[in-house]
Amino acid sequence: MRPVLFEIPLFNGIPVHAYGFFIMLGFVVGSWIAAKRGPKVGVPADFVLDLALWVMIFGIVGSRVFYVIQYRADYNWAIFDLGDGGMSILGGVLGWVLPLAWMQWKKGDPSRPKRGLVAVLVRTLAACLVLGTVFARAFYLLPRLRVDPPVPDVLQGFFKRLAYRITSLHDSMYDYGVFRIDRGGIVFYGGLFGAVLVAFWYIRRHKQSILAISDLFIPEVALGYASARIGCFLNGCCFGHPVRDAHWWTVTYPGPSAELLSGSPAWEEQFKQGRIHHSAHETLPVHPSQIYAFFAALAIFFILSWLWKRNKVKGAVLGWFGILYSVYRFLNEMTRGDEAHIYFGMSISQFISVCMFAASVVLLAVLYSRAKRAAAPAPPVSTVSDRR
Numbered sequence: 001m002r003p004v005l006f007e008i009p010l011f012n013g014i015p016v017h018a019y020g021f022f023i024m025l026g027f028v029v030g031s032w033i034a035a036k037r038g039p040k041v042g043v044p045a046d047f048v049l050d051l052a053l054w055v056m057i058f059g060i061v062g063s064r065v066f067y068v069i070q071y072r073a074d075y076n077w078a079i080f081d082l083g084d085g086g087m088s089i090l091g092g093v094l095g096w097v098l099p100l101a102w103m104q105w106k107k108g109d110p111s112r113p114k115r116g117l118v119a120v121l122v123r124t125l126a127a128c129l130v131l132g133t134v135f136a137r138a139f140y141l142l143p144r145l146r147v148d149p150p151v152p153d154v155l156q157g158f159f160k161r162l163a164y165r166i167t168s169l170h171d172s173m174y175d176y177g178v179f180r181i182d183r184g185g186i187v188f189y190g191g192l193f194g195a196v197l198v199a200f201w202y203i204r205r206h207k208q209s210i211l212a213i214s215d216l217f218i219p220e221v222a223l224g225y226a227s228a229r230i231g232c233f234l235n236g237c238c239f240g241h242p243v244r245d246a247h248w249w250t251v252t253y254p255g256p257s258a259e260l261l262s263g264s265p266a267w268e269e270q271f272k273q274g275r276i277h278h279s280a281h282e283t284l285p286v287h288p289s290q291i292y293a294f295f296a297a298l299a300i301f302f303i304l305s306w307l308w309k310r311n312k313v314k315g316a317v318l319g320w321f322g323i324l325y326s327v328y329r330f331l332n333e334m335t336r337g338d339e340a341h342i343y344f345g346m347s348i349s350q351f352i353s354v355c356m357f358a359a360s361v362v363l364l365a366v367l368y369s370r371a372k373r374a375a376a377p378a379p380p381v382s383t384v385s386d387r388r
Helices: 018-041 045-070 089-106 117-145 159-168 188-205 210-235 265-270 289-310 317-333 349-374
Strands: 002-010 012-015 145-147 168-172
Touching: 002 018, 012 145, 018 045, 018 210, 045 145, 045 188, 045 210, 089 117, 168 188, 188 210, 210 317, 289 317
Parallel strands: none
Antiparallel strands: 002 012, 145 168
16 A cells, blocks of 8 residues: 655645545547557547547546435535535625626627627626635635645745645644545546536547547546546545455555554455454455456456457447446456445446446347448349330
C-alpha cells in the first residue's frame, strides 16, 4: 500500500497520490492511442483529444457522484444546508454576472445556433440562479477552510500560504468528505454514465457517427480502467474479501501506525466486522481484487483492439465491451471485501452488470442483423411481359 507515490518539493511538499496519478496516466495513454487510431477511420486527432478531455472531466464527476450516492450514509451533508444562513453576497453577485457576460460575449458568434428570445432568457436565468447559489455558498465556505497542521509562519506571501492550505486540507468546520476524491471512492459505472452523456452531446454537436466514435474510444476506456485499478491497489481501496489461509497471491493491508493515524480501508472494514482486534497490525489475507481487475481490463483492451481492426459493423466493438466488462465485473464482485449495498441478492455493480449484459446482447443482435440485411443481394426485379 502506497497512497502517496512521491512529493514535489514545492510549498512544503506537494503529494502526488497514486490514485490520481494512475487515473491521469490511463487518460493520457488512452487519449494518445485513440488520437493515433482516429485518422485511420476519418476522425481528426484534434476532435479525439477534445472529446477525451470532456469525457475525462464528466467521467470523474459521474464516478464520484455515483459513489457518494451509493455510500450517502457515510457522509455529512451540512455543507449543502443553505438554511444555516451561510451565503456570500459577493459570491452570489459574481455567479449572476458570469452567465450574463457569457451571453453577451457569445452574442456575436456566427456559429452559435439561433434561438428565440424566450429560450435565451430562460436558459440565462436558470444559469444565473444555479451559479449564483453555488458561488454564494462557495464564497461563504472557502474562508472557513481549516488545515491540519496549521499554516507555518515561515511561509510568507498570499500565494504560498494559499497553496499550502489547498495541498494540506485535512478538515474544517464543515465536512468536505463528499469532495475528497483524493481519499478514494469512485465507481466505474457512474463514470461510464457521465462519460456517455457528455460524449453523446459532443458527438451529436459535431455531426459525427456515435457508433463509430464509440468503437474508437471504448478499447482505450478499458485501458484507462486497468491503469486506475493499479491506483486502487496502491491506495488500498476496492480491496478484496478475506481468505481462510495466506497464499502467495493474497495481500494484507496495514493497521494504524505512526504513518497512518487510522488503519487502511481494509483494516477499518475488517475491524468493523469484528474479524480483527484493534491491536492488529495488519488485516487478514485478502483477495487482490484490484490486480484481478487490472489483468481482466488489460485483456479486454487487447481483445477489443483486435476486434476494432477487423470490425465491419459500427457499434459492434461497443457491444462486445458491454458483454466482456459485465461478465468480468459480475465475477470480480464476488471477491470484493468492501461494503456494498445489496439489490435483489446482488451488489449494485452486479445488478448493473446483468442489465448491461442483456442490453449489449440486444445491441449486437440488432447491429449484426442490420448488417446482414444490408449485405444481402437485392432480389431480382421481375418483369411482366405485355401480352396482347
